[in-house]
Amino acid sequence: MINNKKSERRRTNGSGALKYFVKQVCPVCKQERWIAQSDQYAPTFTGLCATCSRKVRRGEKNNFWKGGRHTTKAGYINIYLYPDDFFYAMTRCNNYVLEHRLVMAKYLGRCLHSWEIVHHKNHIRDDNRIENLQLVSGDKNNQIGILVRRVEHLENLLRDSNIPFGKNHKRRVRVEV
Numbered sequence: 001m002i003n004n005k006k007s008e009r010r011r012t013n014g015s016g017a018l019k020y021f022v023k024q025v026c027p028v029c030k031q032e033r034w035i036a037q038s039d040q041y042a043p044t045f046t047g048l049c050a051t052c053s054r055k056v057r058r059g060e061k062n063n064f065w066k067g068g069r070h071t072t073k074a075g076y077i078n079i080y081l082y083p084d085d086f087f088y089a090m091t092r093c094n095n096y097v098l099e100h101r102l103v104m105a106k107y108l109g110r111c112l113h114s115w116e117i118v119h120h121k122n123h124i125r126d127d128n129r130i131e132n133l134q135l136v137s138g139d140k141n142n143q144i145g146i147l148v149r150r151v152e153h154l155e156n157l158l159r160d161s162n163i164p165f166g167k168n169h170k171r172r173v174r175v176e177v
Helices: 037-041 050-056 086-090 099-108 138-160
Strands: 009-012 018-025 032-036 069-071 077-080 096-098 117-120 133-136
Touching: 018 037, 032 037, 077 099, 086 099, 096 099, 099 117, 099 133
Parallel strands: none
Antiparallel strands: 009 018, 018 032, 069 077, 077 096, 117 133
């Protein structure tokens, strides 16, 4: 940090108060930049520029790290994998892999190909037990989806017509005497 008069510059904020800035050199990339003098005394100040800070604060070093597991908007669970992990080849560009694909890959003992699809049998996206997962090709997955939608459609038709069906329905058997 350089504190001589040449390195300082002043700027007013909206209220008219002066804020002092000093030149700071990033210890990693050696790039010079202006920072607010008061920022130097913050407990989180590292001296790194924004670019270098993003590179250093990845994974567990990030302040928002939650164990490398989060749920997507679609309801699937993502797992963070490190580059030395055997299944790292399955990750996307952000080092995350979908948990159901990881569970199936560990069960098979190999990485899954991008064209292999893991199907949830009960259609609950965060239920990643191996009993609930099924490895299928793209065509099979489409067939399963079509059949499931057809069954749901037929069940709705039966429900609307008030015809009893399901596990709790008792069949009436005619006995001729």
